[in-house]
Amino acid sequence: MRIEIINGPNLNLLGRREPEKYGHSSFENYLDALKERYPDIVFNYYQSNVEGEIINEIHTTGFSSDGMILNAGGYTHTSVSITDAIAAIPSPVIEVHITNLAAREDFRHSSLIGRNCTGCISGFGLDSYRLAVEALIEIIKSKKK
Secondary structure, three states: OEEEEEEOOOHHHOOOOOHHHHOOOOHHHHHHHHHHHOOOOEEEEEEOOOHHHHHHHHHHHOOOOOEEEEEOHHHHHOOHHHHHHHHOOOOOEEEEEOOOHHHOOHHHHOOOHHHHOOEEEEOOOOHHHHHHHHHHHHHHHHHHO
16 A cells, blocks of 8 residues: 655644644654554655645656645645646545644635545644544555455
């Protein structure tokens, strides 16, 4: 099983950026823990602060991965192009957010990308990614039946 994880803008600063909201761990450290917990899954990780690069990665991996976890950061609320890229690929995509968007600023309450995602997990810190992995495992298993 191959799962692609794509993180958008400012998520390269996890562990240093507003740790009261986003925690004290870098994503790379968290990814190591995911790999240890799920040794049978191949995780590919990509992070970019550039919208077009995120779209290119979705295009590149969305036809070959079994599933995708996407934290588009601020592009969640603004990017029609990322929304369209998700619609163009066959891989199921789980939208993930570290914080609870419903408890944040009003402009964060709306997700453009969500309409083309299989589901959304929000507000469980970095553990949101683990929950997304669990959801993808079930989705992928049900497709193979």
